[in-house]
Amino acid sequence: MTAATEFMPVIGLEVHAQLTTRSKMFCSCRADYAGASPNSHTCPICSGMPGALPAVNARAIEMGILTALALNCRIPEASRFDRKNYSYPDLPKGYQITQYAEPIGEDGWIEFTLDGVTHRAGIVRVHLEEDTGKSTHVSAPGGDVTLVDYNRSGVPLMEIVSAPDLDSPDAARAYFAALRQILMYLGVNDGNLQEGSLRADVNVSLRSAEGEIGTKVEIKNLNSFRAVQRALEYEIDRQRRALDSGERLQQETRGWSETEEVTFSQRSKEFAHDYRYFPEPDLPPLRVSQETVDEVRHSMPELPATRERRFVEEYALSPYQAGVLTSERETGDFYERAVRAGTRVPPATIANWVTGDLMRLVNESGKSLAQSAITPGTLESLLTMIGSGEISGAAGKQVLVRMFADGGEPQTIVDELGLRQVSGRDDIETLVDRVIADNEKLVATYRGGKGNAIQALVGRVMGASRGRANPQVARQILEERLGPPGS
Amino acid sequence: MDLHYASAHELATLLTARELSAEELARATLERIEHLDRNLAAFLTVTADRALADARRADEMIARGQGGPLTGIPIALKDILSTEGLPTTCGSRILENYVPRYTGTVAARLAAVGTVLVGKTNMDEFAMGSSNENSGFGPVRNPWDLNRVPGGSSGGSAAAVAAGETTLAIGTDTGGSIRQPASFTGVVGLKPTYGRVSRYGLVAFASSLDQIGPLTRSVWDAAAVLEVIAGHDPLDSTSLDETVPAYTDLLERPVNGLRLGVPIEYFQEGMDAGVERQVRAAIDIFRGLGADIREVSLPHTPEALSTYYVISPAEAMANLARYDGVRYGIRAPADDIWSTFKETREVGLGAEVKRRILLGTYVLSAGYYDAYYLQAQKVRTLVRRDFDNAFAEVDALLAPTTPTTAFRLGERTSDPLQMYLSDVYTVPANMAGICGVSVPAGLTDGRPVGLQILGPPLAEEVILSLAHNFEQATDFSRLHPQLETEVAS
Numbered sequence: 001m002t003a004a005t006e007f008m009p010v011i012g013l014e015v016h017a018q019l020t021t022r023s024k025m026f027c028s029c030r031a032d033y034a035g036a037s038p039n040s041h042t043c044p045i046c047s048g049m050p051g052a053l054p055a056v057n058a059r060a061i062e063m064g065i066l067t068a069l070a071l072n073c074r075i076p077e078a079s080r081f082d083r084k085n086y087s088y089p090d091l092p093k094g095y096q097i098t099q100y101a102e103p104i105g106e107d108g109w110i111e112f113t114l115d116g117v118t119h120r121a122g123i124v125r126v127h128l129e130e131d132t133g134k135s136t137h138v139s140a141p142g143g144d145v146t147l148v149d150y151n152r153s154g155v156p157l158m159e160i161v162s163a164p165d166l167d168s169p170d171a172a173r174a175y176f177a178a179l180r181q182i183l184m185y186l187g188v189n190d191g192n193l194q195e196g197s198l199r200a201d202v203n204v205s206l207r208s209a210e211g212e213i214g215t216k217v218e219i220k221n222l223n224s225f226r227a228v229q230r231a232l233e234y235e236i237d238r239q240r241r242a243l244d245s246g247e248r249l250q251q252e253t254r255g256w257s258e259t260e261e262v263t264f265s266q267r268s269k270e271f272a273h274d275y276r277y278f279p280e281p282d283l284p285p286l287r288v289s290q291e292t293v294d295e296v297r298h299s300m301p302e303l304p305a306t307r308e309r310r311f312v313e314e315y316a317l318s319p320y321q322a323g324v325l326t327s328e329r330e331t332g333d334f335y336e337r338a339v340r341a342g343t344r345v346p347p348a349t350i351a352n353w354v355t356g357d358l359m360r361l362v363n364e365s366g367k368s369l370a371q372s373a374i375t376p377g378t379l380e381s382l383l384t385m386i387g388s389g390e391i392s393g394a395a396g397k398q399v400l401v402r403m404f405a406d407g408g409e410p411q412t413i414v415d416e417l418g419l420r421q422v423s424g425r426d427d428i429e430t431l432v433d434r435v436i437a438d439n440e441k442l443v444a445t446y447r448g449g450k451g452n453a454i455q456a457l458v459g460r461v462m463g464a465s466r467g468r469a470n471p472q473v474a475r476q477i478l479e480e481r482l483g484p485p486g487s
Numbered sequence: 488m489d490l491h492y493a494s495a496h497e498l499a500t501l502l503t504a505r506e507l508s509a510e511e512l513a514r515a516t517l518e519r520i521e522h523l524d525r526n527l528a529a530f531l532t533v534t535a536d537r538a539l540a541d542a543r544r545a546d547e548m549i550a551r552g553q554g555g556p557l558t559g560i561p562i563a564l565k566d567i568l569s570t571e572g573l574p575t576t577c578g579s580r581i582l583e584n585y586v587p588r589y590t591g592t593v594a595a596r597l598a599a600v601g602t603v604l605v606g607k608t609n610m611d612e613f614a615m616g617s618s619n620e621n622s623g624f625g626p627v628r629n630p631w632d633l634n635r636v637p638g639g640s641s642g643g644s645a646a647a648v649a650a651g652e653t654t655l656a657i658g659t660d661t662g663g664s665i666r667q668p669a670s671f672t673g674v675v676g677l678k679p680t681y682g683r684v685s686r687y688g689l690v691a692f693a694s695s696l697d698q699i700g701p702l703t704r705s706v707w708d709a710a711a712v713l714e715v716i717a718g719h720d721p722l723d724s725t726s727l728d729e730t731v732p733a734y735t736d737l738l739e740r741p742v743n744g745l746r747l748g749v750p751i752e753y754f755q756e757g758m759d760a761g762v763e764r765q766v767r768a769a770i771d772i773f774r775g776l777g778a779d780i781r782e783v784s785l786p787h788t789p790e791a792l793s794t795y796y797v798i799s800p801a802e803a804m805a806n807l808a809r810y811d812g813v814r815y816g817i818r819a820p821a822d823d824i825w826s827t828f829k830e831t832r833e834v835g836l837g838a839e840v841k842r843r844i845l846l847g848t849y850v851l852s853a854g855y856y857d858a859y860y861l862q863a864q865k866v867r868t869l870v871r872r873d874f875d876n877a878f879a880e881v882d883a884l885l886a887p888t889t890p891t892t893a894f895r896l897g898e899r900t901s902d903p904l905q906m907y908l909s910d911v912y913t914v915p916a917n918m919a920g921i922c923g924v925s926v927p928a929g930l931t932d933g934r935p936v937g938l939q940i941l942g943p944p945l946a947e948e949v950i951l952s953l954a955h956n957f958e959q960a961t962d963f964s965r966l967h968p969q970l971e972t973e974v975a976s
Contacts, residue, residue, distance in 0.1 A: 044569075044587075044588065044589045047814060048809045048814065049569070049587065049588070049589065049814075049815070050569060050575065050577070050582070050585070050587070050690040050691075050809070050815075051567075051568070051569040051575075051587070051591055051686075051687070051688045051689055051690040051691070052569075052589075052687070052688075053686060053687050053722060053723050053724070054724070055721060055722060055723075055724050056724065083805050085804070085805050085808060085851075087808065087811065087828055089811070089813045089824060092809060092813075092814060093805075093808065093809050094805065094807075094808020094809045094811065095805045095808060146824060148813065274852055274853045276804070276805075276848065276851035276852060276853075276856075277851075278801060278802075278805070278851055278856075278860060281693075281694035281695035281725075281802055282691075282694050282723075282724065282725060283724050283725075284724055284725060
């Protein structure tokens with residue numbers, strides 16, 4: 001056994017989530033600045049004009065409490081904001097308003113599943129703060145310049161700090177995914193890693209077999225699950241090698257290069273900022289009454305883990321299906337609304353269609369269920385038509401594509417496309433005779449003793465009917481015409 | 488009546504009776520500023536066009552019968568109140584070209600009732616100072632003696648009122664910056680309870696101590712201004728959501744039977760004999776009006792000053808961090824971001840401001856926070872408790888505003904600690920968040936002395952009525968500097 005295996009990773013995540021509030025954390029500017037021209041979403045407050053003062057966004061506080069409750073945190077009666085002092089052009093006040101000493105939520109936990117096993121990680125704290133502006137360094141005639149856009153400045157951010165309870169890159173990734181899922185269920189974050197509305201910093205150190213925890217390294221600004229996993233894999237490997245070769249690790253902040261897939265040193269401890277935190281005098285302490293907590297708790301939606309268990313029990317779904325249906329809140333909502341839309345379609349059938357064809361359409365089109373034109377009610381109507389034999393399953397799939405893209409009632413689409421199932425013997429007999437005449441080879445194969453060939457012939461009949469023929473009837477007539485296989 | 492030394496209350500009578508128009512008053516005021524301010528330097532910006540426009544609007548309001556007690560009255564704002572389209576320099580070179588794009592709450596409320604803005608007044612840079620010698624644009628002179636300071640940091644506002652360059656002025660008080668210059672120049676200066684007046688648009692020096700208030704020639708005027716500017720503002724989360732009394736209606740409340748405390752710690756060594764004489768005489772006047780005078784103790788008075796110089800620099804360090812040359816104000820040419828920050832501050836900020844930024848950085852630094860900042864906050868609690876205890880026994884406190892009268896220009900500039908001592912009697916009120924007013928208490932050696940009346944939080948009507956009764960019992964508010972001859976010579 002090599003020395004390397006004696007070390008176990010100790011990993012913690014600090015996740016920053018932009019809140020989905022309409023306005024910014026401390027002013028009434030719109031928080032959604034996507035596509036807006038630079039500095040068009042600014043005011044004296046979020047651009048740090050002299051004399052402007054912050055006023056707390058009540059909705060952001062609610063979202064903080066909601067998240068803290070969902071993560072099983074304690075909500076202290078009082079929390080407060082502090083000033084974190086550092087200089088940068090995109091920080092217009094020269095300090096960031098954040099919750100340092102007294103966060104809105106503390107001491108919680110979260111469950112996540114890895115390889116079918118449920119794990120629990122501690123949540124140290126949930127706190128609220130404001131985002132910074134964005135600096136862009138560009139070359140211009142006469143020299144390089146820095147351009148600053150304050151549209152993002154003051155957008156509400158929530159920071160969720162895990163305990164160092166994660167022991168592998170896979171666990172870190174699973175934790176991050178579970179957290180993202182909860183935040184999206186709560187509606188407090190849009191889960192968009194690419195655009196940076198959700199991002200993670202990871203802390204990683206190695207613990208020796210004797211339980212001694214090594215030097216901690218922070219890797220900042222990871223904006224994909226893959227980046228979290230790969231950066232940790234790289235960093236753990238780097239630290240192991242260093243320790244194996246007797247090197248001393250530095251406590252430092254490192255970055256992750258997506259292109260080279262390496263971490264690189266950004267700032268060592270000696271150059272660490274002294275943020276000189278102190279209580280924000282412009283904001284009185286935040287009192288959170290028990291009534292407020294109760295009210296927020298009351299508004300809590302069902303969380304993914306609970307819903308997944310319930311789907312298995314209530315609708316007799318497989319854990320896999322329940323997992324797919326609850327991966328995003330809107331999928332589960334859609335599914336349950338479809339189930340409740342009628343009584344004629346078994347929940348398992350609806351689950352098959354949602355997790356199968358519908359999810360495929362979502363993935364192919366890049367549209368979410370909400371953006372698509374289909375509704376739970378129309379899906380249920382469609383599945384009812386299939387169940388009653390009005391149309392075949394194959395025809396149903398065609399209708400589904402239309403409903404997904406353009407909406408509409410399945411009955412109308414079925415009529416429009418002429419897909420109503422043909423069950424009348426006469427019509428199907430005509431089709432069968434034509435198929436037998438046109439497919440000599442298949443017929444010969446069947447007659448030669450390969451009974452399976454009848455399946456292919458049924459398929460041809462279905463094709464000839466453009467999916468409308470009742471496949472049972474078609475098969476019956478084929479067998480009558482051709483006799484048993486090998487005859 | 489001499490228009491320049493008339494109170495707003497007196498002028499309002501003339502304006503309402505249409506014996507005087509707001510425009511005539513504005514023109515006369517602007518002329519006087521033109522005449523006097525070369526020597527006084529009380530104004531950084533004279534807003535003549537704005538004043539005339541405000542005055543015409545005020546005349547229309549009066550004509551329509553929509554005028555209030557302050558409609559048409561000239562007012563000057565300390566240059567630390569944000570005014571859209573008008574320079575707001577805070578007395579600092581770093582903001583010499585800064586023109587805000589918004590108007591703060593107090594300036595907006597005063598404009599809404601029809602006051603006439605005649606200009607923005609000179610001040611110690613970012614309100615840090617007790618003599619106005621820290622202004623980036625040169626010191627203000629005391630109208631009573633041009634070789635003496637007007638006090639600070641609202642020295643421009645105080646001097647302008649004292650010299651009749653405006654009827655009303657607004658100042659800010661972080662450690663005495665309204666009351667001390669009011670005392671040095673013989674005008675009324677009110678520091679309201681912390682949270683009584685919105686700070687939105689007040690460029691912050693020390694956010695937990697700053698408060699906006701009036702400097703006026705009469706207590707009635709101060710009460711009238713407070714009525715306009717006080718009250719909750721959703722834009723300032725520290726502003727109190729409490730109803731605003733009709734202060735001017737409550738001024739006549741009798742002194743008889745009130746218990747007034749005289750804090751022994753406010754009559755210590757280092758106090759001018761003349762100041763003590765005037766203040767003792769003032770206390771006797773209250774006794775004569777039927778007040779029950781008793782000695783009280785505020786034991787943490789000396790510590791209030793030292794802890795003030797921990798807390799206020801700490802907050803200032805953060806509040807002034809935004810002056811980096813990126814978004815507004817001057818930007819010194821430099822090679823990169825960090826040297827731009829450094830050079831801009833190097834050339835833009837004065838020595839006292841730099842001193843306090845360094846102090847604030849130091850007391851909040853890792854390893855020092857507990858020993859300085861946290862300890863100071865604990866002492867602040869003790870200072871507050873001193874006042875709580877005192878106000879359990881008395882309705883208000885009587886004390887000198889400052890230990891001395893106005894000192895000579897340059898007399899204390901080389902010794903910051905000596906300079907800081909001139910705020911020893913005013914700082915505790917800011918530390919405790921209580922209200923206080925300085926009211927003229929006569930002259931010594933030809934220079935004004937201020938009587939300070941301190942009251943519990945939100946007891947402005949108590950201290951204002953005491954000040955008003957005192958003003959009525961004396962003629963100190965009618966004393967004016969012999970400016971014309973001085974200027975002429």
